[in-house]
Amino acid sequence: MPTKTSEAIPFKSDDAATGFRAMAEYLPVMMWRSGDDAFFNKQWREFTGCESAQAGDADWAASVHAEDIARCRNIAAQAFAAQQAYSIEYRLKRHDGSFHWVVDKAAPTYSAQGEFTGFVGSCEVIQERKALAAELEQTAARLRQLEQDKDSTVRKSEQLTQLYETILSATPDLIYNFDFSVPEPRFTYVNEGLVQMLGKPFNQIVGKTLRELGYEDWHAEMHHKEIDIVRATKKPIRGEVAFTGTFGRRIYDYIFAPVFDSHGEVVAVAGTTRDVTESHDAQEMLKQNKEALQEADLKKDEFLAMLAHELRNPLAPISAATQIMVLSNYEQAKVKESSQIIERQVKHMVGLVDDLLDVSRVTRGLVNIEKLPQDMAAVIASSLEQVRPLIESRQHELIVELPPQPALVLGDHKRLVQVVSNILNNSAKYIENSGKITLTMQVVQGNVIITVADNGIGILPEDQESIFELFAQAKRSSDRSQGGLGIGLALVKSMLKLHDGSITCFSAGLNKGSQFTITLPLWAEKSAAETTPEPLATQAHKLSVLVVDDNKDAATTLAMFIELYGHEVLVEHDSLKALQLVETALPAVCVLDIGLPKMDGYQLAQRIKANPAMRAATLIAVTGYGRDEDKKAAFAAGFDHHLVKPVDFDVLIKLINDVADKAALKP
Numbered sequence: 286m287p288t289k290t291s292e293a294i295p296f297k298s299d300d301a302a303t304g305f306r307a308m309a310e311y312l313p314v315m316m317w318r319s320g321d322d323a324f325f326n327k328q329w330r331e332f333t334g335c336e337s338a339q340a341g342d343a344d345w346a347a348s349v350h351a352e353d354i355a356r357c358r359n360i361a362a363q364a365f366a367a368q369q370a371y372s373i374e375y376r377l378k379r380h381d382g383s384f385h386w387v388v389d390k391a392a393p394t395y396s397a398q399g400e401f402t403g404f405v406g407s408c409e410v411i412q413e414r415k416a417l418a419a420e421l422e423q424t425a426a427r428l429r430q431l432e433q434d435k436d437s438t439v440r441k442s443e444q445l446t447q448l449y450e451t452i453l454s455a456t457p458d459l460i461y462n463f464d465f466s467v468p469e470p471r472f473t474y475v476n477e478g479l480v481q482m483l484g485k486p487f488n489q490i491v492g493k494t495l496r497e498l499g500y501e502d503w504h505a506e507m508h509h510k511e512i513d514i515v516r517a518t519k520k521p522i523r524g525e526v527a528f529t530g531t532f533g534r535r536i537y538d539y540i541f542a543p544v545f546d547s548h549g550e551v552v553a554v555a556g557t558t559r560d561v562t563e564s565h566d567a568q569e570m571l572k573q574n575k576e577a578l579q580e581a582d583l584k585k586d587e588f589l590a591m592l593a594h595e596l597r598n599p600l601a602p603i604s605a606a607t608q609i610m611v612l613s614n615y616e617q618a619k620v621k622e623s624s625q626i627i628e629r630q631v632k633h634m635v636g637l638v639d640d641l642l643d644v645s646r647v648t649r650g651l652v653n654i655e656k657l658p659q660d661m662a663a664v665i666a667s668s669l670e671q672v673r674p675l676i677e678s679r680q681h682e683l684i685v686e687l688p689p690q691p692a693l694v695l696g697d698h699k700r701l702v703q704v705v706s707n708i709l710n711n712s713a714k715y716i717e718n719s720g721k722i723t724l725t726m727q728v729v730q731g732n733v734i735i736t737v738a739d740n741g742i743g744i745l746p747e748d749q750e751s752i753f754e755l756f757a758q759a760k761r762s763s764d765r766s767q768g769g770l771g772i773g774l775a776l777v778k779s780m781l782k783l784h785d786g787s788i789t790c791f792s793a794g795l796n797k798g799s800q801f802t803i804t805l806p807l808w809a810e811k812s813a814a815e816t817t818p819e820p821l822a823t824q825a826h827k828l829s830v831l832v833v834d835d836n837k838d839a840a841t842t843l844a845m846f847i848e849l850y851g852h853e854v855l856v857e858h859d860s861l862k863a864l865q866l867v868e869t870a871l872p873a874v875c876v877l878d879i880g881l882p883k884m885d886g887y888q889l890a891q892r893i894k895a896n897p898a899m900r901a902a903t904l905i906a907v908t909g910y911g912r913d914e915d916k917k918a919a920f921a922a923g924f925d926h927h928l929v930k931p932v933d934f935d936v937l938i939k940l941i942n943d944v945a946d947k948a949a950l951k952p
Contacts, residue, residue, distance in 0.1 A: 305405075306338070315387075317345075320394065320403025329408065334380030350376035350384050357389075361404075368393045368401050374415075377408065386415040459537075459558035462544070463512055469494040469505070470512050473553065484531040504528070508541075515541045516551050525561070536565040603630050635931055654697035654783050658808050661692045661701070661726060661733055668705035669724075675713045676722065686725040692733045693808040696784045704780050707773045708737045708788075708801050715799070716741035728807060735803040744792035744799050752790060753778040781805070826949035830941060831855045831872035833863045833889065834907070835881055843876065843907075843932070850938055852945075860884040864892055871898055873948065874941055879908035879919070887922035894923040903944050907932055 306324050309316040315329035324338055325345075333348045346354055353375035364371035370392040376384040391406030460476040475483075475490050483490060483498060490498060495505035504526065511522050521542040528537055538561045544553040606623035613619035665687065676683050694701070712722045716739050723738045744752060753774045774788075781788050786805040792798065830847055834840035835858050844854040855870055857863040860881045867875070875893060879886035886906060893899050903926070906919040911929035919927045926940055 310338075315408035316406070317408070318394070318403065318405045319391075323403075332379055332408075332410075333377065348378045350378070352376075361391075364391070364393075364404070374411070377410075385410050385412040387411060457560065459539075459556075461556050461558075463541075463554045463556065465512075465516065465553070466494075469496065469509060470554070472498075479558075482530040482532060511541050512554050515543050515554050519543050519545075519551055532560075535560050535562045537561065600630075603627050606630075631931060654700055654780075656695045656697065656784075658693050659696050659698050659701060661694055661735070661805070662687050664698060664701045665705055665724065665726065665735070667698075667702045668709055671702070671706045672709040672713060675710065679713060679716070680719045681713060681716060682719070682721045684721070684723045686723070688726060688728060690728075692726060692728050694733055694784070694786075694805045695808045696805070700780050701784070704777050704803065705735065705737075707777050708803070711773065711801075712737055712739040712741060712799070715739070731807050733805045733807050735805075736800060737803075738798065738800040740798040743795045743797040744790065745795060746792075749790055749792060753788065826945040828852045828874055828941060828945050828948065829855065829870060829872040830874045830876065831857065831863065831866065831870065832876045833857050833860065833881065833886075834878040835859075836878070839878075839930075846934055847876075847938070847941065850942070852941060860886075860889045863889065867893055867896065867899060872902065874903045874905065874944055876905045876907055876937070877924075879906055879910060879915075887918060890919075890922040890924055903940070905937070905940060907937075 305318070306326075309318075309324070309326040312326060313328065315332055316324075316326040317329055318324040319342075323342075325333075325335065326338070330336065330338065333344075335344050335348070337344070346358075349357055357373050357375050360371055360373050370390070372388060372390045374386060374388050377387045378384050387408045388411050389406055389408045391404040394402045394405050396402050456476070457478060459479040459482060460474075461472055461479055462474040463470040464473050471494050472491050475487065480487055480490065485498070495508055496502070500508075507524075507526070511524065515522055521540055523538070523540045525536065525538050527534060529535075537558045539556060539558040541554050541556050543551040544555050546552045603626070606626040610620050610623045665685070669683075669685070673683075709722065709724070716722070721740050723736075725736045725738075727734045727736075778788055781803065784805055786803065788804070789802050791800045791802075830852050832840050832844050832847070832854060833856075834843070837858055840856050840858060844856045847854050855866060855872060857866055860883050863877075875890075877886045877889055881889065884892075886908065890904050890906070893902065893904065904924045905926045905928060906924040907928050907930060908915065908919075909930045916927045928937060
């Protein structure tokens with residue numbers, strides 16, 4: 286809008302107008318006048334290229350930029366109506382066709398009578414100033430943008446810093462930086478993980494050296510050398526070390542890496558540390574397991590070799606004894622001597638097999654013991670009875686010291702005898718002839734303590750812990766000629782565990798003897814009377830017994846043994862023929878093998894029991910299959926008893942005689 290001004294230029298006569306034109310013509314600025322005596326001076330005409338000094342409004346408008354003309358006319362019209370001065374900036378076309386910014390300032394003119402006659406004005410070219418102002422505006426805009434960018438960058442930097450701080454604080458790894466302070470590097474940054482591990486505030490860690498934070502000298506020196514190596518080589522370095530912090534003693538894996546400036550120079554060393562204790566322990570456990578598996582594999586191979594050796598040993602005298610009987614034409618004395626040899630060796634083999642079966646059942650948790658009050662003096666007496674022949678044959682001195690009062694434990698008599706006799710048997714085997722064995726029993730603080738000590742070849746210290754493991758054998762002799770299968774002591778330990786007991790061993794070393802100590806809990810109550818095994822029933826009635834086995838030698842020897850007790854024995858090797866024999870003979874007892882051709886022992890038993898006349902008969906399975914499932918299958922087929930080969934003849938005869946006794950009682 287035009288602004289009012291007190292300035293007014295009166296033109297009262299033509300002479301005055303002529304004088305204005307003369308004056309304006311030579312002024313160094315563009316001048317103009319509107320109204321009846323419109324005028325544009327020389328400077329304006331030269332700038333615009335217009336030739337006429339009396340150019341009209343049309344000529345002026347033709348020189349104004351098309352985008353500015355409307356605005357200029359509007360301002361001029363408002364100023365004309367108000368008779369007020371005004372100032373307009375617009376683009377004016379120069380004679381060469383280019384447009385230049387000008388500022389056009391005008392003031393109203395009046396006649397001598399005070400009548401408004403138009404405007405007089407001047408135009409000043411402000412192109413450079415306008416360009417400079419535009420440039421300044423652009424510069425200001427750029428500055429404003431740079432300020433905004435700076436603020437944005439600062440905000441982003443703060444956000445990133447906060448993000449990194451959050452990430453570094455959340456990670457379980459320890460993150461930190463070292464500078465190159467002299468004489469020792471110092472921490473310049475630590476994350477929350479390291480703060481917690483060291484147990485000190487952030488401001489008490491940053492700026493401190495390793496030694497100042499409690500690192501041991503060797504530990505600090507090691508890291509100082511590693512930092513120097515990273516700085517010199519410009520390459521990361523990795524290590525592993527144990528350290529005791531607030532989390533206890535842990536194993537840490539760490540990496541030191543160089544931090545470069547824009548010129549590629551190392552300006553600091555950054556570090557990351559990770560707790561690898563669990564991984565380290567797992568690897569150590571895997572290593573130990575691998576070593577244990579290798580050791581177990583070695584023990585297995587040794588066990589198989591020893592088993593082959595132990596089984597071949599009795600086979601040799603058995604084979605020799607049978608040859609002697611044949612070569613001697615079954616001379617009575619030779620037969621008797623050979624039979625005794627065979628019997629001893631068979632018992633030895635049976636013992637080996639029984640031990641194997643026992644340890645298999647124990648390791649699978651299939652052994653059930655009948656816990657009854659047992660007098661340990663009686664258990665020891667039974668054990669000595671089993672081992673005494675070996676002790677006497679080696680001419681050992683045996684000393685037994687028992688307390689005067691009974692010492693009762695709750696357990697299985699047979700298994701306890703097995704435990705004590707095994708220890709005594711070991712002592713007897715591992716002493717040179719004419720050695721000394723001492724067995725003592727005491728009652729101490731509610732426990733029965735049995736100690737078996739000998740002056741034998743002893744046990745190496747490194748073997749004293751593993752000697753109770755399965756298939757373990759102490760290196761007690763150079764040729765191991767006395768080494769068994771390595772299962773006896775493992776079986777003893779397992780059996781004692783079933784009785785809530787334990788066993789330990791001690792030896793001062795090779796050739797310094799051994800001592801085994803058995804501990805069992807004392808039974809609090811005393812039994813009213815000790816139970817003693819009942820003697821085997823004597824034969825009171827002659828029975829008809831059928832023996833069926835496809836092994837003719839086995840069937841014949843079994844029949845001969847039963848006949849010695851006065852019974853009548855029928856022998857058959859074919860299961861179908863045995864069925865026919867049952868129809869006519871109706872035996873009171875049938876002793877049947879399981880692995881029969883054509884029809885196995887299970888089927889044969891079922892067919893026999895299907896005969897109404899044989900429902901009261903007693904069926905005894907004699908087989909090499911001794912698993913629990915084999916026993917269940919036998920009883921399901923109709924068998925009354927199940928015996929495992931080689932048969933315990935005392936047990937078999939007792940079963941047959943029990944049937945005979947019952948038959949004798951019948952009217």
